Amino acid sequence: MKLDLSLYDKIFENRVRLQIMSVLAANEEYDFNSLKELLDVTDGNLASNLKTLEKEEYISVEKSFVDRKPNTRYKRTAKGLKAFENHLVALENLIKQQYK
Amino acid sequence: MEQKDLFRELGQIRSLMEKSSKFVSISGLSGVLIGCYALIGTILGYYVLHRPQSVAALFGENPNKPFLFLTIAVLILLSSLLTGWLMARKKARKNKQSVWNITSKSLLFAVSIPLLTGGILSLLFLAQGYYHLIAAMLLIFYGLALAAGSIYTFAEVKWLGILEISLGLIGLCFPDKGLLLWGLGFGVLHIIYGFIVYKKYES
Numbered sequence: 635m636k637l638d639l640s641l642y643d644k645i646f647e648n649r650v651r652l653q654i655m656s657v658l659a660a661n662e663e664y665d666f667n668s669l670k671e672l673l674d675v676t677d678g679n680l681a682s683n684l685k686t687l688e689k690e691e692y693i694s695v696e697k698s699f700v701d702r703k704p705n706t707r708y709k710r711t712a713k714g715l716k717a718f719e720n721h722l723v724a725l726e727n728l729i730k731q732q733y734k
Numbered sequence: 735m736e737q738k739d740l741f742r743e744l745g746q747i748r749s750l751m752e753k754s755s756k757f758v759s760i761s762g763l764s765g766v767l768i769g770c771y772a773l774i775g776t777i778l779g780y781y782v783l784h785r786p787q788s789v790a791a792l793f794g795e796n797p798n799k800p801f802l803f804l805t806i807a808v809l810i811l812l813s814s815l816l817t818g819w820l821m822a823r824k825k826a827r828k829n830k831q832s833v834w835n836i837t838s839k840s841l842l843f844a845v846s847i848p849l850l851t852g853g854i855l856s857l858l859f860l861a862q863g864y865y866h867l868i869a870a871m872l873l874i875f876y877g878l879a880l881a882a883g884s885i886y887t888f889a890e891v892k893w894l895g896i897l898e899i900s901l902g903l904i905g906l907c908f909p910d911k912g913l914l915l916w917g918l919g920f921g922v923l924h925i926i927y928g929f930i931v932y933k934k935y936e937s
Contacts, residue, residue: 652743653750660751661836668836672754722747725740732737 641724643717645690650675650683655718658693658710666706684708692717757837757887759829761821762936765928768814769921775810776917779803783913841886848878869912870905873898873919888935894927 646652653673657664670680687693692714696707710718752758781789782802793802819833826833852875856868880895898919905915 652747656747656750657754660755664754664836671832671835672750674830722744725744729737729740729744732740 639724641720641727643721643724645686645692645717646721648683648686650679651687652721654680654683654687654708655692655710655714658708659715659718663696663707663709665708669708687714690714690717753831755837755886757835757841758935759822759826759831759833759838760818760887760891760931761825762928762930762932762934764818764821765924765931767817767821767928769924769926769928771810771814771817772920772924773917773922775806776913776921778806779913779916782806837886841883844886845879845883848875848882851875852878866909866912867906869915870902870909872902873905873915874902876919877902888931890927890931890934894923897923 646655650673654669657669657672666680666684670677673680684693684695688695690713691711694709694711696709698705698707782793782799786799789802822838823833852872855875856872859865859868859871877895877898877900880891880898882895884892884895901915901919901923905911905919908915
């Protein structure tokens, strides 16, 4: 069987980006600080990976203020969810492939 | 990528999706403890209501029964909340999570709507003199709160909620057995639930 890699998404080769997308697939929305605590990454690392996902239109960003502190919330887009699901299928196929 | 790496990767994605959307720091042991408090409270309540002569040494010949009963109930409630919170905090620290995070907030919000409704309704019933319905009704609303909150925590909580609701509905048919109902609902069911969660996730 020829290995089909069309579903595999290079964007998700980065660990943090795959983790962000997992969280946003499971939740309506998540804010920056909660993501940071959950994934245990630095501000800069998280911000740059969120930027990449935003540029790909995999996630959408909403900025607001809570008690005068900036509160940035992220949501998955339909395109992002599709890409994430496809990527999971690709990983599963890779596993199946190796069984053969 | 090696096959076991792929398995690990998928496993981590799964656990992250769980961890990000569910508050799993509720301690099973705290459920057992809270159940024990409730049983002690039920026994105390029974003596105050039905055997006043046995507590006369402590509270005088003519204790103010409703006041004593309410005091016991509030003390049990406060110690249960404190126990639940402290043990959740301990468990969260062990998992390197904070107890006050996005999932615990969602859980509290979901739980608070049925609980507040039940609480206010009970006060209104109290004011109207429908005392005999309150025990069963609080149990029903507590069960509704658990069922509502269960999407943000262990699946077992949903079943605990359904059992509490059923017990409350049965209790409405036996309005004079309110105390027994609380002993079963807040005591026995919590102990069983806590034990199951402890066995399944903590030991």
